[in-house]
Amino acid sequence: MSFLDNRDIIQEGDLVLAWISRGDVKPITVRKEQQLNTRFGIFPHNLIIGQKFGNQIPSVSxxxxIHLVAPTPELWTLSLPHRTQIVYTPDSSYIVQRLKIRPGSRVIEAGTGSGSFTHAISRSVDKRGHIFTYEFHEPRFLEAKKEIEDHGLADIVSITHRDVCNEGFENPMDYSGDMNASAVFLDLPSPWTAIPRLKSCLATDRVVSICCFSPCMEQVIKTVETLRKEGFQRIEMVEISSKRWEGHRNMVRNLDDALQRLKDVKERRLYGLEIRKEKNDAAKKRKIEDSVGNASHRDSAVESSVSPVATPSETTSEAVLLESVKHNSSQNSSYKGYNPWGRGLRIREGDPNYEWRSVSRMEAEIKSHTSYLTFAILPPKFELPNNE
Amino acid sequence: MSFLDNRDIIQEGDLVLAWISRGDVKPITVRKEQQLNTRFGIFPHNLIIGQKFGNQIPSVSxxxxIHLVAPTPELWTLSLPHRTQIVYTPDSSYIVQRLKIRPGSRVIEAGTGSGSFTHAISRSVDKRGHIFTYEFHEPRFLEAKKEIEDHGLADIVSITHRDVCNEGFENPMDYSGDMNASAVFLDLPSPWTAIPRLKSCLATDRVVSICCFSPCMEQVIKTVETLRKEGFQRIEMVEISSKRWEGHRNMVRNLDDALQRLKDVKERRLYGLEIRKEKNDAAKKRKIEDSVGNASHRDSAVESSVSPVATPSETTSEAVLLESVKHNSSQNSSYKGYNPWGRGLRIREGDPNYEWRSVSRMEAEIKSHTSYLTFAILPPKFELPNNE
Amino acid sequence: EFDQTHIKPGQYVMIRLPSENFRVLQLHPGQTVNLGKFGSFKVDDILNHPYGYTYEIGADNKLSIVNHNYELDNQDEPVSELAPHENNRELVDDSSVQGLSMAEIEELKKGGLSGKQIIEKVKTSHSSFDKKTAFSKEKYLKRKQQKFLNQFTPEPIGSAELIDIYLDKDASRIQNMSEESLALMLSLANVRPGGTYLVVDDISGLLVGAMMERMGGEGLIVVAHDNEHPNLDGLRYMNYSQGLIAKMIKTVNWLEFFEPSEIEPFEEKTTEELQQLKSNQRGQYYRRRTRYNDSVTVQNLISNSGFDGLLVATGLHLASLIPRIIPAVGGSRPIVMFSETKELLTETTLVLHKDFRVISPTILETRLRKYQTLPGRMHPHMTSRGGGGYVLWGIRVFPDENANA
Amino acid sequence: EFDQTHIKPGQYVMIRLPSENFRVLQLHPGQTVNLGKFGSFKVDDILNHPYGYTYEIGADNKLSIVNHNYELDNQDEPVSELAPHENNRELVDDSSVQGLSMAEIEELKKGGLSGKQIIEKVKTSHSSFDKKTAFSKEKYLKRKQQKFLNQFTPEPIGSAELIDIYLDKDASRIQNMSEESLALMLSLANVRPGGTYLVVDDISGLLVGAMMERMGGEGLIVVAHDNEHPNLDGLRYMNYSQGLIAKMIKTVNWLEFFEPSEIEPFEEKTTEELQQLKSNQRGQYYRRRTRYNDSVTVQNLISNSGFDGLLVATGLHLASLIPRIIPAVGGSRPIVMFSETKELLTETTLVLHKDFRVISPTILETRLRKYQTLPGRMHPHMTSRGGGGYVLWGIRVFPDENANA
Known part of the structure; x- marks a missing residue:
């Protein structure tokens, strides 16, 4: 399986994403003799070969x-949580759109970084187009180069080990001929040093689009300045913010249930007090903790204020009390009072014994910033006589 | 009515907000002989005097x-849509919280601007505290001064016409004695010129908090630099974004209804064709527009593709057809086919004849930026011998 | 076909104006286009030019290509400093200080003055101009520029421009979809050349048109719809040929989708039978055969889980629709849907959570924030359009029957 | 009472550490506080100081007040330039290049070196330090500083700090409420000295505590709750006296709220009767009388629409709760409620839209975004906490019966 085909059946040598959970996706290259070890057990590769992509398969035990998932640029990015220099999908999808990267596009990218954006655009340029990507950091270059080859992208991606800020973009490795790029993506610490070096590599017969990807505002300020100086137009800086939401169910706690519960508590307290009186306060009164100024946290204030007064096992007469309020209860055994919302019990979200509302919750930690995106275009060269 | 009391009944001289709609709130000072003219008619003030705040009253006709609403700083801000230099509630509420403005606080504000923030903090400082506010623009100063007096805030607010960046904060108008401010709010084009002038006006026995409110990033950069130089600590820049949402209901359009409708359309078309055949195609066939490449927009493609084939009034035999599919219809007269979602009809949102889902919608235009808020504190002066 | 680099006769184009408004025109050779206060120009003067030049309309509607559109005249002046006392303190801003009336300005324009020349005149005649701060000077100039520069830029209409067109005209026709939401859908759905996609597009063809851009003429888009014909009105602006549309797009209504028996049967004729037909009958026969073959193709894709992805932007109730079309989608293929409101997607994820055929159903919200990039005055735009929608993304899988017992 | 400017014996304080973590302590004279790796200090050494000093713990746990906490040593060096080739190109970052082991560093600390001195040593012993870019140098120093600076800052615990405490401990106890949402509620509800508010606080007393800050000892907070006692646990951190709490807070459970007949009756005794009581009986009598009088006060407020505002942060179902408590709120007074999820507020606004007693019910979402302010590297924090909640705001009115027919 490469990133560029659509097969259904897993073959030896395929890259497969072993989907354990959303946060735990393991890329594996399927080899007969190998096996995948997870906390859910062992998955021998030879049981994976021949499976359909999308199948859920059990471990040996x-x-x-796990689910056997085919790689896409987005899932590949998800499976790389620990690499740096990832262009995440909300950004990369928008950049592809804004740079009008389409089949036939010729794109310059620097630096290659984790290769996440390279993968995203390689899907779009098709064999009719080409990607020129540059990485100055040698270990990262070597890793990316290998990945591009392993993933079947070498025909459409030329990767070059170079510091483009000093050495420019011309004559990329493994590529002869005019570059004629129509789109440029710069993810560099100082794009303003690279921008003046672009011109000779760009198409002149059409609009060229550029995107500079910089985390800091000061970088943007310098980039905008340089783009202006270099004749770029329609300069626009934007930020993409993205959030992830999950569906949940929220229990409906009706006021009427609360009133019923308070009545029940009161009833049981009065009843308990009566019994106690009869028994001449034989049971020791536990001090009701003052809820204000109490040093220990409690899950709910009610348990501590109710239980000292009427604990079911405390007296034999409790049985009578128990009967008298039983009609309020949905739990028959060990009745602890009218409990409309299952306090103290483990309730599964959506339990049909309770009423629920659908709600959405944001993820606990959001990516509140990735980078600022500075877009601009370079119009085609004037080739026509001025009409004036 | 001033901003600082809680009366229930409207008296002559009170400031009342005539609430026509959320976007149309008119502040009026109630005077026996005057009247309020709105597009909903005339409201004589003498009919307003003696009303309870909150009452809804009819116009003379x-x-x-309108509703008679008592002013609060937030509603006052809402009623000023056309003034500039408004600090909106999401910002002002957070600034009050972060600057720890409380009863007894002594606050410096520059510039006064529209007075919206002055109003917001005057509620909190109480008569135990004080507000020193400065405005360099004379017309704005005069307007704000009058408003402060009219709104009964003169005791706790000293407003001064001054350019604090050049002339500093000392010796405010109408106030003698030490300023000893514990909170500072600067809404100035160049706060960095004002910050060094603050020190002599600040309390030294406690932490002093400052907030600089600047729309541009370059201003923030200079402000942060200056705050550092002047010994401020815990410098933090934040932005407040806020959105307004409204509840709505969204009609549920079930697939089964869609299937039923397609069946109905087909049935009626076949039936219509049969009738037509019998009639030897007496009716002219109108060309079914190709939906792709059709220059005019249509509300729904179905009307144009269905109606040419079987318009109810076209033939007498339609009556039979009408009967045969009537069971599908909720509208008996002028049956136009099975119409489960009321297409082409005016359906009130939430109409109980249809199924709905509760949804929320953002306002059409959002305030995506107001200003950057740069906070910092100045620790108390060292008065104690160093322990070392 | 896909070369949208040069302006060709008969194409729809977007004409961007300095006011940041635009016009959409179909360009017919020989015609003259009237841009109202910005002037007129002859279509022939721009035909066959590359897209992206900015033209200034001079006297006699002559066009000249100019370099710095939408940029400030004084960009090289050091206005990046906010001097402390540039604060409009003494400025009284009423209309009396504006030395030139709109009528006078119109006269100047008719006299053939260029936009720059007019702005210069406005500046010198504005009595309190020198009192303005650098900031408000620039704002003022920008505003004037937008009014007086007789400039325009022709641009090709792609999915981005189609969104602009609908947001300007009637946002509900594209369910208020933002460009960033559209872009996210296309990426998450893995749209690429050669793919075969099932699409529900109740947003005027925006989704289909955007997919065609990404597919470059290769692959298949099956559009399922709830009327007799899908509404793909927006496609016409994108200048795709009828041939390309016929090649790449097949349509199926939901009744045909779920009840293949409803497809009209078709009987193959022998060569002899065909020869006996009249030519218009033969034409009809071939059209019906194409339609039938398309139906068979589509039915095979549906019944063999043959789609490489599902993309949905519909007015139908998602929570009941989606579970019924999941079977048509191939293993490990993405399922992506759009909704203007999050609640409808929340409901759908809760349904999918119980349905083990889609893993990791996630609602994503993506929002663009634009900045002002004037030198020394970098800040986000003060207001922006609300809405933009939400995207639900999941992956189609084949659950093991023992796994979720 | 409200003077939170100086550190007093017995108070809870928040000790902020350079790591941006914190500790919450109750300060008892004579005790020694152990801050783990940051060292120890004697409570007496900071008692009666103003809040806000930053202390450095030296040898023998001696404290010195220092000036620039949380700030960078090299802040005056020109690191604001991102030079093109400061890009860590040649830097190999493994632990071998770090010249000092953690054990060695601990030794240095015990030897009484100040944090700055240790950082200097770390710098000089780090073999590849000079190859680092200015950016990563600063990041590195900041990280080290957080580890080695034995500094702390005592701060008073207000509502802001209470939020920090709960977000750190268990955010669900305050329903994940953000400071900006809390602040918005307080402003929209017009909370001020002398007001009388009806409050539903199922968030550990955060709302009540924040209101007390704003009211400065004047006014009344009636807390309605669904248990026998409200849970206002958080208040204790805020160092309010029992007397102030008793004066400003009255409580009422929902049963008493809606069914005043459930309030225990109380019979006034004559002076003679009182004199006959034993002293403990007399105490009980007075307590019961106070409770009864409070109940009467609260009932009068409820039945006379006597509240100046309604503030709600509850686990109860809002859409059914709110319409039933609207009558208690005075005319033109604000009604403000909080929810962790927007959907529950949407449902409530739809109910209120049909109920003409609240105008302009609006859901507001307010979110803070923090920036990094390092020189030359200004950008929003890369990650931040999700959630923070939503606020519904409306105004209580008395509809005209002819208006909404």
């Missing part, structure tokens, strides 16, 4: 399952 | 109503 049967104690866990 | 009875053709419209």
């Amino acid at each position: 049967g104690k866990g399952f | 009875g053709k419209g109503f």
Whole structure:
């Protein structure tokens, strides 16, 4: 499986994403003799070969399952949580759109970084187009180069180990001929040093689009200045913010239930007090903690204020009390009072014994900033006589 | 009514907000002989005097109503849509919180601007505290001064016409004695020129908090630099974004209804064709527009593609057809086919004849930026011998 | 076909104006286009030029290509400093200080003055101009520039411009979809040349048109719809040929989708039978055969989980629709849907969570924030359009029957 | 009472550490506080100081007040330039290049070296330090500083700090409420000295505590709750006296709220009767009388629309709760409620839209975005906490019966 085909059946040598959970996706290259070890057990590769992409398969022990997922640029990015220099999907998808990267596009990228954006655009340029990508950091270059080859992208991607800020973009490795790029993506610490070096590599017969990807505002300020100086137009700086939401169910706690519960508590307290009186306060009164100024946290104030007064096991007469309020209860055994919302019990979200509302929750930690995106275009060269 | 009391009944001289709609709130000072003219009719002030705040009252003609609302700083801000230099509630509420403005606080504000923030903090400082506000622009100063007096805030607010960047904060108008401010709010084009002039006006026995409110990033950069130089600590720049949402209902259009409708359309078309055949195609066939490449927009493609084939009034035999599919219809007269979602009809949102989902919608235009808020504190002066 | 680099006769184009408004025109050779206060120009003067030049309309509607559109005249002056006392303190801003009336300005324009020349005149005749701060000077100039520069830029209409067109005209026709939401859908759905996609496009063809851009003429888009014909009105602006549309797009209504028996049967004729037909009957026969073959193709894709992705932007109720079309989607292929409101997607994820055929159903919200980039005055735009929608993304899988017991 | 300017014996304080973590302590004279790796200090050494000094713990746990906490040593060096080739190109970052082991560093600390001195040593012993870019140098120093500076700052615990405490401990106890949402509620509800507010606080007393800050000891907070006692646990951190709490807070459970007949009756005793009581009986009598009088006060407020505002942060179902408590709120007074999820407020606004007693019910979402302010590297924080909640705001009115027919 490469990133550029659509097969259904897994073959030896395919790159497969072993989907354990959203946060735990393991890329594996399927080799007969190998196996994948996870906390859910062992998955021998030879049981993976021949499976359909999308299949859920059990581990040898049967104690866990994984899904066999085909790689896409987005899933590949998801499976790289620990690499730096990732262009995440909300940014990369928008950049592809704004740079009008389409089949046939010729794109310059620097630096290659984790290769996440390279993968995203390689899907779009098709064999009719080409990607020129540059990485100055040698270990990262070597890793990316290998990945491009392994993933079947070498025909459409030329990767070059070079510091473009000093050495420019011309004559990329493994590529002869005019570059004629129509789109440029710069993810560099100082794009303003690279921008003046672009011109000779760009198409002149059409609009060229550029995007500079910089985390800091000061970088943007310098970039905008340089783009202006270099004749770029329609300069626009934007930020993409993105959030992830999950669906949940929220229990409906009606006021009427609360009133009923308070009545029940009161009833049981009065009843308990009566019994106690009869028994001449034989049971020791536990001090009701003052809820204000109490040093220990409690899950709910009610348990501590109710239980000292009427604990079911405390007296035999409790049985009577228990009967008298039983009609309020949905739990028959060990009745602890009218409990409309299952306090103190483990309630599964969406339990049909309770009423629920659909709600959405944001992820606990959001990516509040990735980079500022500075876009601009360079119009085609004037080739026509001025009409004036 | 001033901003600082809680009366229930409207008296002559009170400031009342005539609430026509959320976007149309008119502040009026109630005077026996005056009247309020709105597009909903005339509201004589003498009919307003003696009303309870919160009452809805009809115009003289009875053709419209307004609510009589007491002013709060937030509603006052809402009623000033056309003034500039407004600090909106999401910002001002957070600034009050972060600057720890409380009863007894002594606050410096420059410039006064529209006075919206002055109003917001005057509620909090109480008579135990004080506000020193400065405005360099004379017309704005005069307007704000009058407003402060009219709104009963003169005791706790000293407003001074001055350019604090050049002339500093000392010796405010109408105030003698030490300023000893514990909170500072600067809404100035160049706060960095004002910050060094603050020190002599600040309390030294406690932490002093400052907030600089600047729309541009370059201003923030200079402000942060100056705050550092002047010994401020815990410098933090934040932005407040806020959105307004409204509840709505969205009609549920079930797939099964769609299938039923397509069946109905097909049935009626076949039936219509049959009738037509019998009639030897007496009716002219109108060309079915090709939906792709059709120059005019249509509300829904179905009307144009269905109606040419079987318009109810076209033939007498339609009556039979009409009967045969009537069971599908909720509208008996002028049956136009099975119409589960009321297409082409005016459906009130939430109409109980249809199924709905609750949804929320953002306002059409959002305030995506107001200003950057740069906070910092100045620690108390060292008065104690160093322990070392 | 896909070369949108040069302006060709008969194409729809977007004419961007300095006011940041635009016009959409179909360019017919020989015609003259009237841009109202910006002047007129002859279509022939721009035909076959590359897209992206900025033209200034001079006297007699002559065009000249200019370099710095939408940029400030004084960009090289050092206005990046906010001097402390540039604060409009003494400035009284009423209309009396504006030395030139609109009528006078119109006269100047008719006299053939260029936009720059007019702005210069406005500046010198504005009595309190020198009192303005650098900031408000620039704002003022920008505003004037937008009014007086007789400039325009022709641009090709792609999915981005189609969004602009609909947001300007009637945003509900594209369910208020933002460009960033559209872009996210295309990436998450892995749209690429050669793919075969099932699409529900109730947004005037925006989704289909955007996919065609990304597919470059290769692959298949099957459009399922709830009327007799899908509404793909927006496609016409994108200048795709009828041939390309016929090649790449097949349509199927939901009744045909779920009840293949409803497809009209078709009987193959022998060569002899065909020869006996009249030519218009033969034409009809071939059209019906194409339609039938398309139906068979589509039915095979549906029943063999043959789609490489599902993209949905519909007015139908998602929570009940999606579970019924999941079977048509191939293993490990993305399922992506759009909704203007998050609540409808929340409901759908809750349904999918219980349905083990889609893993990791996630709602994504992506929002663009634009900045002002004037020197020394970098800040986000003060207001922006609300809405833009939400995207639900999941992956189609084949659950193991023992896994979720 | 409200003077939170100086550190007093017995108070809870927040000790901020350079790591941006914090500790919450109750300060008892004579005790020694152990801050773990940051060292120890004697409570007496900071008692009666103003809040806000930053202390450095030296040898023998001696404290010195220092000036520039949380700031960079090299802030005056020109590191604001991102030179093109400061790009870590040649830097190999493994632990071998770090010249000092953690054990060695601990030794240095015990030897009484100040944090700055240790950082200097770390710098000089780091073999590839000079190859680092200015950017990563600063990041590195900041990180080291957080580890080695034995500094702390005592701060008073207000509502802002209470939020920090709960977000750190268990955010669900305050329903994930952000400071900006809390601030918005307080402003929209017009909370001020002398007001009388009806409050539903199921967020550990955060709302009540924040209101007390704003009211400065004047006014009344009636807390309605669904248990026998409200849970206002958080208040204790804020160092309010029991007397002030008793004066400003009255409580009422929902049963008493809606069914005043459930309030225990109380019979006034004559002076003679009182004199006959034993002293503990007399105490009980007075307590019961106070409770009864409070109940009467609260009931009068409820039945006379006596509240100046309604503030709600509850686990109860808002859409059914709110319409039933609207009558208690005075005319033109604000009604403000909080929810962690927007959907519950949407449902409530739809109910209120049909109920003409609240105008302009609006859902507001307010979100803070923090920036890094290092010189030359200004950008928003890369990650931040999700959530923070939503606020519904409306104004209580008395509809005219002819208006909404």
